[in-house]
Amino acid sequence: MLSHRPPTWGSSSFSRTEPRARDTLRLETGMIKVEAKVWMTVLNHRLKLTLCPRGLAPLTQQDNFQSSWKQAVYNKVAQLSFSPSLLLAMGWDKAKTAIKQRILDTERQADLSKVTGFLAPDTCRFIVSCSAYLAQLEIPSHRRAFTLARCHALSSAILEGKYKKIPFMERLCPCDSGEVETIDHVLLSCPFYKDSRDRLISPLLLKYPGHSSQVYAKMLLSDDNRSFTYNVARFCGEACKIRRVLIAS
Ligand SMILES: [Zn+2]
Structure with a gap:
């Protein structure tokens, strides 16, 4: 069933306020x-x-x-x-x-x-340090995709709409779901990435039933758990490729 609920974490904390990229990257890299x-x-x-x-x-x-x-x-x-x-x-x-x-x-x-x-994990939130995943993810495309996802800078209708001054709620995903293309939509529900999600994301979340998409998205991108980070980075890398191909076709 299509959902037209207002976007949550992926949009409210980040996309609506559109974080300052320089500040975010300084925090990411320490x-x-x-x-x-x-x-x-x-x-x-x-x-x-x-x-x-x-x-x-x-x-x-x-x-x-x-x-x-x-x-x-x-x-x-x-x-x-x-x-x-x-x-x-x-x-x-x-x-x-x-x-x-x-x-x-x-x-x-x-x-x-x-x-x-x-x-960032609470243990290093107030310490000037490089995010752990930047050293742990060895494949550059995975590292890049994970950084973009954490910074809400993956190619998306959100990003394109920002520069074209399209109202936030009209920045819809090209999957025709009618949902704004937020990062939680990409991670948790976009049909474009179902196969990758079933393989890489869903098994991680099975142990934590009953949470909101806001909580799940934060959990997946927090870099608090090495196996989560590895799978999510792979997922984001695959999602970038899939979207590029689907948009071009
Ligand atoms: Zn979608």
Whole structure:
């Protein structure tokens, strides 16, 4: 029976809000902004100038000239909830470590606040680290397909509709089911991928009856279980190929 219910997780948490790809990919890969890395270097350099002055550095310390660079450094230190005296009291090694950790924490929190539906095991949600599947999935096409699925960036009517400014509820799957082509539709109900689903997805979910498609989709894409991740990545790789062929024919 065709379902015309409003899309759930696949659409509500991600597709409706359309996550910022840069923020999502930084969270996926455990990377931080170049600007944040530059600040680490700048603050470390400033610490070195003060704690281990060499060459002309002692003379610059005696100079009363108020440079905008110096002010920007003080502002950044305050923004990170440090004070110059506290950092100097820590000494070089501790201050360097504390600055790095504070910047990583700040960046992670800023990205998580923008990508509220980010999928990650609770154990690493607040740690700047690369998602496990990026190292564990050895076949590049599987890795790519899984990344696209987690970022809701698989080729779909959702994505095409975004750029053509088609109303969300009209971004229907080409399978003629009348459903919006959300990621949970692709994973759980699209007839295009039934064979792959029966082989790779359904056996995983048999142990967890009675949950909503929202919960199932999150379970499948959370990268919390290695065997789930492997099967879902294979499924997504096959789905990409099947859709490409069906759309072209
Ligand atoms: Zn479909």
